[in-house]
Amino acid sequence: KNQVEQSPQSLIILEGKNCTLQCNYTVSPFSNLRWYKQDTGRGPVSLTIMTFSENTKSNGRYTATLDADTKQSSLHITASQLSDSASYICVVSEVDSWGKLQFGAGTQVVVTP
Amino acid sequence: DADVTQTPRNRITKTGKRIMLECSQTKGHDRMYWYRQDPGLGLRLIYYSFDVKDINKGEISDGYSVSRQAQAKFSLSLESAIPNQTALYFCATSDSGSGDTEAFFGQGTRLTVV
Numbered sequence: 001k002n003q004v005e006q007s008p009q010s011l012i013i014l015e016g017k018n019c020t021l022q023c024n025y026t027v028s029p030f031s032n033l034r035w036y037k038q039d040t041g042r043g044p045v046s047l048t049i050m051t052f053s054e055n056t057k058s059n060g061r062y063t064a065t066l067d068a069d070t071k072q073s074s075l076h077i078t079a080s081q082l083s084d085s086a087s088y089i090c091v092v093s094e095v096d097s098w099g100k101l102q103f104g105a106g107t108q109v110v111v112t113p
Numbered sequence: 114d115a116d117v118t119q120t121p122r123n124r125i126t127k128t129g130k131r132i133m134l135e136c137s138q139t140k141g142h143d144r145m146y147w148y149r150q151d152p153g154l155g156l157r158l159i160y161y162s163f164d165v166k167d168i169n170k171g172e173i174s175d176g177y178s179v180s181r182q183a184q185a186k187f188s189l190s191l192e193s194a195i196p197n198q199t200a201l202y203f204c205a206t207s208d209s210g211s212g213d214t215e216a217f218f219g220q221g222t223r224l225t226v227v
Contacts, residue, residue, distance in 0.1 A: 002155060004155065032214060041220070042220055042221070043205070044203075046216075103155030
């Protein structure tokens, strides 16, 4: 069973609107959680990283939250742009995991004009 | 120029053929990885290497082999390709010295086995 579950699987939003993506994980012991953005035909690129003690972190119009008690994270996209169309992948790292990462399946976001 | 370069970008091969996917990096990282991405699934680790003399199996290594020719080069081979190895393959690197787990990915190789 995948230790990182993302929802929704896909969503379509109008340009300028906001959206929130969810990530639930069971990875333990938890080290950190990253959100990656993967444009079509390209490799994933890190957007944010959050450690156990962090609740929220922003990167421009992207804001990630983390609740380490409930093992949930969200990625909020504000004022979406066409360039936000991509797959967003939640990736969780274990303590002492020597770089081993657990990947969610991703949420495919389509921003329409 | 990309920091992590994969060749080829696209490949169609026949069942039973041997194929090699190559990865090179200019980031100076010691750790390199090969992942496979299938629709609806997260990236899955095939093999990883922490330095030139270190090779480790990931969760789905069967049917694959790797070679770390130099710190900057890590190749993935399919000795006898089969159709269910059709997938998008990514090479990635990370830096053990930074204490960070950020992975830097190549652009991917789309492999089709017919």
